[in-house]
Amino acid sequence: MKFKEYDVIIVGTGVSGLYAALNLDSSMQILMLSKRELTLCNSALAQGGVAAVMDTSNDNYELHIKDTLIAGGYKNNIDNVRILVEQGPKDVKNLLNYGVDFDRKQDGSIDLTLEGGHCRHRIAHHKDSTGFEIVTSLIEGVKKLSNVTILENTHLLGLTKRGDDFLFDVLHEGKHSYYTTKNTILATGGIGRVYDYTTNSAIATGDGIQFAYNMGADIQHLSYVQFHPTAFADHENRECFLVSEAVRGEGAYLLNCNKERFMHKYEPERKELAPRDVVSKDMMKEQKETGSDKFYLDISYKDPEFIKNRFPMIYNKVLEKGYDMTKEPIPIYPCQHYLMGGIGVNGHGATNVKGLYAAGECAHTGVHGINRLASNSLLEALVFSRLIAEDINKNNTHRELGTLEADYPSPDGKPLPKGIRTEIRHIMQRSYFVVPDYVEAAKDIKRVTELKNLLDNGGFEVTPDYIEAKSLTTVAYIILSEVVAEGKEKGII
Ligand SMILES: Cc1cc2nc3c(=O)[nH]c(=O)nc-3n(C[C@H](O)[C@H](O)[C@H](O)COP(=O)(O)OP(=O)(O)OC[C@H]3O[C@@H](n4cnc5c(N)ncnc54)[C@H](O)[C@@H]3O)c2cc1C
Known part of the structure; x- marks a missing residue:
């Protein structure tokens, strides 16, 4: 099999994927994958806005940090919270350079609003469709870059690592294509579709988390799930x-x-x-x-x-x-809304797997603790995807790109049995909605483990449906394992 090489491959074209691409050195060849149309992502659904200390006459970093820690139950990674809050205003200002049209006051300054958990007006917004405004502005910016190739409606079906090389199997226009790189950024978003009811878009099936888990990346606090009250x-x-x-x-x-x-x-x-x-x-x-x-x-x-x-x-x-x-x-x-946990990363978005980075909702920087403060998510997506880009830029030594020859398993196999995704959604909805039901979770983990084994070893054809079923099952398995462990620790089960 021939794998076409890129300097960086970014999986995801939400705010984190797009902003990473915009901050990578233009001398690098970058491939971006989007499993559906570019604007079908959680980023485009964001309504409220981006939180940042923009009005220093009424607000300061310490107040934003304090609000973030209070909301997060003081379980946040304080070093990363500081990075988030102190670097955030730079990225929000940078959005203006990409044409993002934040609402303004009469004097021309950004009209900052208030949201739950914030002690100051610090949310920059575009009416009530801030995410769509940001995503469409960033897409326009990325499309101007001649070093970036965007493959829309292209599903990542396989991601493995051999030595320093990541091997990608993607489905584009009904055909499998193969790519390789030494730098992968997973920006695949949340896991909302593991629930019966969620605010998340259809792409939020935890694919990146599943691939990272299967490559040996550290997955942290996946049971930190946020349920939005309204x-x-x-x-x-x-x-x-x-x-x-x-x-x-x-x-x-x-x-x-x-x-x-x-x-x-x-x-x-x-x-x-x-x-x-x-x-x-x-x-x-x-x-x-x-x-x-x-x-x-x-x-x-x-x-x-x-x-x-x-x-x-x-x-x-x-x-x-x-x-x-x-x-x-x-x-x-209330309804499932956001994932605070995810693929464990350090202060510049790197995982424990060499060359593998994670940004945005699929990553766990620890900035949100056990509960994300409103409008800190777009901010995290911006700040940490830029830091990932800066890390890759710093370590990049320019070299000729070529083609890698390697064996790769055939995608052929049995058809996927119907109903697995629906069953997983029902299980999650009953065993962990707002507060975990430890007794139910202890029963349900057995069935989830059974389904996970079936999907891992059943010899099914590798299709988008199969990958989504495998991702949802893997995510449910990790979440319920954490919930059951917590239930045992509390002596409830
Ligand atoms: C309704 C709603 C309102 C929100 N409001 C706010 C708000 O006001 N402020 C705030 O800060 N946050 C808000 N959030 C949260 C915030 O929008 C998201 O957490 C953030 O935008 C996630 O960005 P992301 O780039 O990580 O992922 P996303 O924007 O979800 O992008 C994920 C990308 O990964 C791609 N992908 C996934 N799997 C594959 C695969 N197998 N192959 C190829 N591509 C793949 C998708 O196609 C998509 O392009 C809101 C979320 C929702 C759902």
């Missing part, structure tokens, strides 16, 4: 529409089934502005109190024009579902 309560769709944290930031109230405020009972000071994990857990407590899973978010007491102008996307989406948020409360419920 997804639109619409269990007709697997992808739940998020009602941004910024709506609470602008003063929305959380109401129980009796349309009464309740957060003051659990969080007397922060009320609705407590961090996400706290609010989601408080909603579960309130559900026990009232016996009802009906919850609402209400901002209808504010000026309708302000709501429509500040949240045009959310307003229109919710209106499509039959609710006018300028006039009435809208139904919401």
Whole structure:
């Protein structure tokens, strides 16, 4: 088999993949893979914005660090939090150079907003569709680079390492193609699709984590999963529409089934502005109190024009579902949203596997601790993907690229049995939603292990469906292993 060589191969074209490509030395040949269209990723769904200390007259690094640590339960990697917070403003300013159009105040300065867990207005945003604005601006920037080849609708199906060389098997336009490099950046995003209900896009199946795990990379704290308290309560769709944290930031109230405020009972000071994990857990407590899973978010007491102008996307989406948020409360419920754990990396995004880097949601830099502070994720994607690029630039010695000859296993095999992905999703939804059910997890891990063994050794044809089933099963296996270990430690099981 012939493998075409690149200096760097980046798997993923969300904010972390794109920004890494933009910061790599232009003398290097770079290949980027995107399993679906370029804008189908979690980055493009981000609504609220990017958190950074941009207004030094009202804010400072220590306050942003403190908020990040409080939200993260002080389980954060403090060195990396410092890197995140202190380097963040540089990258947010740099986005302006790529044409990102952040909302402005009348005096021309960036209009910074407030979100849950932040003690200052520090979220730069483009209305309520910040991620799409950033992704489309960065795509435009990358497309101008003649050293970058982007393969869209191209699924990574195999990634292994021989010596210093990574070997890639990808499916592009129905055909397998083979590539090699000594520098791989995994920027494959989250794992939301391991749940029945998630805010994540269809690509979030944990493929990068599965490949890294199978290459011997250290996977850290995969059970640090975030459940956002305010997804639109619409269990007709697997992808739940998020009602941004910024709506609470602008003063929305959380109401129980009796349309009464309740957060003051659990969080007397922060009320609705407590961090996400706290609010989601408080909603579960309130559900026990009232016996009802009906919850609402209400901002209808504010000026309708302000709501429509500040949240045009959310307003229109919710209106499509039959609710006018300028006039009435809208139904919401917690839902899987984000992964804090991931592929373990150091302060410049390197894993324990030589030449393998991980950036963005698939990576674990430790900046989020056990719960990510709102709008710190895009910031992490930006800061650490740039640091990865700088590390590769520093170590790069320019050499001629060629073709590598190597054997590679055939993708042929038996068809994948139906229903594995659905079964995994049901298992995760019942054994770990907001708070882990240790007893259920201890039962479910047996079935997940069985499915993992079947997928690893069953001789199935290597297709996108097979890889996604294998990734979801591997991710579920690692998460539930951690949950079961925790349950044993606590003496519950
Ligand atoms: C609804 C929603 C709202 C959010 N709002 C905010 C917010 O306001 N602020 C904030 O900071 N964060 C927010 N987040 C989180 C944030 O958007 C993400 O964590 C972040 O953008 C992840 O970026 P990424 O580059 O790591 O991954 P993604 O943007 O998800 O990109 C992953 C890429 O990997 C590719 N890929 C995956 N597997 C394969 C494969 N097998 N082969 C080829 N390519 C593959 C995909 O095609 C995609 O291009 C939000 C998330 C969601 C879902």
